[in-house]
Amino acid sequence: MPAHPNHRADRTEGTGAANTPSARSIYVARSLPAAIDALDEYGSAGAPFAGGTWIMRSPIRHEPHQPHYVAIGKIPELTAIRIDAGIVEVGAAVTHAALASALADLPEFNVLAIAAGRSANPAIRAMATIGGNLSTSGFAAADCVPALLCLEAEVEISSRGDQARIGLERFLQIRPTLEPGRLLTRVILPRRVRNTAHARLPLRKAGDYPAAIVSLAVSLDAAARVQAARIAVGSVEPVARRWQRLEAALVGRPLDPAQAAEVAIGLADEFTGRDSVELPAWYRVSVLPSLVRRAAVAALDT
Amino acid sequence: MVVNLTVNGDRRSSAADPITPLVDILREEFHLTGAKPVCREGFCGACMVLVDGAPTLSCLMPAALAEDCEIRTVEGLAVGGTLTPIQAALEDCDAVQCGMCFPGMVVTLTHLLTVEPGATRDDIRAALTGNICRCTGYERIVEAALLAVAVK
């Protein structure tokens, strides 16, 4: 059999890399049309570069870099957050830190403020963007994905001469096959009176990717019964998704954390945990009921 | 492509491949070896520098995005040989061991003390989530940060 290259052969790290000429480029776009044009021209040889916290770690995953990147972090409209009476719009290049701080006083977005404000570590949160978090198919433990799923988020996809808005669930389906030249530009969130919470379980106190995430948003009626519920589960399977059977089971009665967890025990077998170096698959599923309970407790607290 | 940037007040330029991490340019072109490339994935914080005032993982920042930025490395913090308050506190508390994590620790804590001058023990520990120390068990570092808060 042929020998493989060594553990580092396909890496460009450290000494010497700085002086090597190459055809690679990063185009720092200053406007959205310029970014879209550049992505369109590069086609499959190009990719957007937002916070870079995933792309810059390609060497560790033994993945080659794209020949061309289009940096979108300096485009004013993509780094803006607009909070209206009816909706919140978040530019794709808004960082986790900026998002958490903008949402701090909006209790109905507690789930997203926690997702953005507790993920990874402080310096990563200051770089990593919401658009990057949603667009990275290979990152199963993204905190913002389940949080946005339970907030009924829509995303805006822009390409040369076209702009479309689709639901986040749909976007997650088409994400792996999104054509070159298409860029997630905005996240749009409806505003509603509701209680939300984000229960994440890292393996240490903080600083690592969560083993499992339960994001929850419920609307309660005057009698404190659940009128509508959206619950999303992240990090357990390769792609975050809603837990619709559990949502349905909660509607029509008061939100009781212990009871919600009890129901979750019966429904958890619909998840097939992903096996990974850091955790066995069964563990991710087995902690779900407890995360449901914690999310319910936190939601009632907001 | 040439990237122009300001490092510790000096105008510099680099012709590096645009995706080269900033940490490699600082170390290999500008001989500023304070920032340490330890994990190269944003978990250890040893390569932390201030970019336009914000603590930034220089292993995750490509050269191209440093264009026109104001960069301050650990070497540029103590002006005229006087230690900054956090450096002085870390020295006073005998916090340093092997020292490899301290450039990043100093940068992170310098920023924390600026934005949260009344930081508590828990604030400090949370702020250090992305700064790993393998020698000290953190306690002396937290102690020193609290001392610097008190002295201010």
Next chain:
Amino acid sequence: MSEVFTATDFRRRDARDKLRGRTRYTIDRYLPGMLHAAVLRASVPSGRIIRLDVSRAARMPGVRAVVTAADAPGKIGIGIADHPLFARDLIRYDGEPLAAIAADTLVEANAALTAIDVEIEPLPAVLTMAEALAPTAPLVHPDWREHEILLAGEAREGNVAWEATVVRGDVDSAFARSDAVIVDSTFRVGRQNHVAFEARAVVASYEDGRFHIETSTQAPWTVRNATARLLGVPASQVRVTVPPVGGGFGLKFDIAIEPFAALLARASGRPVRLVNSREEEMLTCLFRENAEIRIRSAVTQEGEIVGREAVVLMDCGAYGGEQVFLTTMTAHTLGGNYRLGSVRLVSRAIYTNTAPNGAFRCCNGVYNTFALERHTDEIAAKIGMDPLLFRRRNVLGNGDLGATGQVFEGDVLGPMLDRMDTMREAAAKPPARTDGRLYGRATTVGTWFVFVGPSAATVNMNADGTATLVTSGVEIGSGSMMQALPQIVSATLGIAPGDVVVRAADTDAAGYDVGVGGGRTTVSLGAASLAAAQEVRKKLLNFASETIEASPDDLVMRNGRIEIAGAPGSGRSITEVATLAQAQIGPVSGTGAFTGSGVPAMPGCVAGHFIDAIDIPVFAVHDCEVAVDPETGHVEVLSYKVVQDVGRALNPRAVRNQIQGGVAQGLGYALHEEVTIGTNGRVCQNSFETYRVPLALDVVPVETSLYEGAPSVGPFGTKGAGEVPILNVGATVACAVANATGKRVQELPLTPPRVLELLLDLKSDLSFPHIAEAWAENLVRPHNTTG
């Protein structure tokens, strides 16, 4: 002429530059004209090299030199020389070096690696000790009989690289006693990565027919001698110097990548830099070894341990390395702490087709203490005795025999347990616990030792009243070279510790030293430095006695003066005396040397051991409280207390910092840090994302009490303090978790899934079919108790 030593919180000289990013570690050294090297590593755990052709790689852009097995004829090892620099015919682990290249840039060196034409025929691999010990297992070293033996009296065979045994007393009779109950326990631990922040790094050059190796090591003389042996050159042709080291923890107690750079420097005529990538560090770590332990004891209802037997399997990986030596340690770690009526232990280093393991802070002691203390709790439970009371009755005291028959001096562990009681009672009572978590606490004891051994030192008295200390000691971060050693010299010469300059290690400048590790720096290098300083003092006092007109015996050196005892301000300043002496009798210097005396074992008691007994035992008592989340298996450490036998604390503040750091590293071992090996034979955790060390939020402040006054031959009564703090952390956390959950804790680390498995009863008891039921059947060669 006795020295007056005052403990002091003397600050370290290197802190200021480290805080300003000015310190140049090995990874920060860039020489003019320097080349960059990279190593081609195998990507199968076991295979035969059919073809290795570097000719195309040698013609690649920027390439200046290529070296292969043909350039390194020698083999190294401890006890047995089994380890070549490059795989020759056989590949024995994934990651084993095949060739090395130096080029103008690292990118070019890496590109050239991919142009090396290699053909490898995969062979069956043994990845676990169970597989390695199976009757028909493929041999990792089919040629094991041909390895050169470096220490006589070895017992080994096939995949058993080395075996060490202890037999004292009649264990069979003890186990047959009708008044004794038998307690049988099994334990398993994984590997631990040191995660030294500075990767292993070297800059080598070849000048005037000699190699100069600048490297990040704890053991410059080991690098010198092992490089020479691998390259087949006289050791005197290798000079090793050591810049500040960015973390060691035992990882750098062995040779690493230095010979590659040395060979490439000689071949190219240029300085060569080689630095491991973090992934290489993670995959070829020289980990703390994984181990499997079976321990059985015969104990009376009154709590007397009448017999104990154990089998310890230590995975050495593809080459024997440090584990061969560490088989000796089981006698003092698993066989430590307690009085034993009779004992037999076998400790076996097992070859597997995995990356070689190495030394790590309290090597062997950490997991054997875990096993011993959990076993002790299981004994106490079985006979219905309070576990603390059981320990108090059985800990070694003055005149008691250790496992190998050595006689222990002084009551140390008993009073240390008393002191822990006092600390525990003084602690604030915890608030009401209503959060549904399970709470537990445990107190454990541990025995470690100071790894004494040869050290040399020279002290030069300078005419300006300062002194220069020249040794082969290395500052790895612990502060011994920056604090303890200058303090020892300054106390002897009556000058300020800041006036003692400590020279960085250089094998051309200072005599032999075993290395910085094993808790030996302050003791061995300290004793040599003390002797050297005493010689300087003697010469200075003799010289001064003429000008001061007093007998040397009446003179003292203190506060920068040589003065008549009892008459402060008399005499002359040391600077004046040193200046005069330099002019009249020549510069004053002194040399010192030290090595351990070697405490004997009971005759016939041990076989295959590298040392018989321990010169300086060190004891530790730890206590911790934990809370366990029954839903997720998360363990939170609520409080941690340490009583540590330090002999004498020269710099109490620095010692406490070592304890805090060592406990944190132990918490990682106990709770977070996991290494697994995939079916492809490769370590799965290749980065900081998957290998989780404790962060600031995971660690608690350690409450520390330094126990002084236990006997020690160390200078001023010191013992090593930096090694020991990690010793019983795994043990204490494991016992506390067992107490909190009521479950049988048999494995470390206690990661959330492992604890949840325990809580949910998803796991059956550990069993080791590859450990024979009858103790003697685990031996390659019967232990001959008659010697």
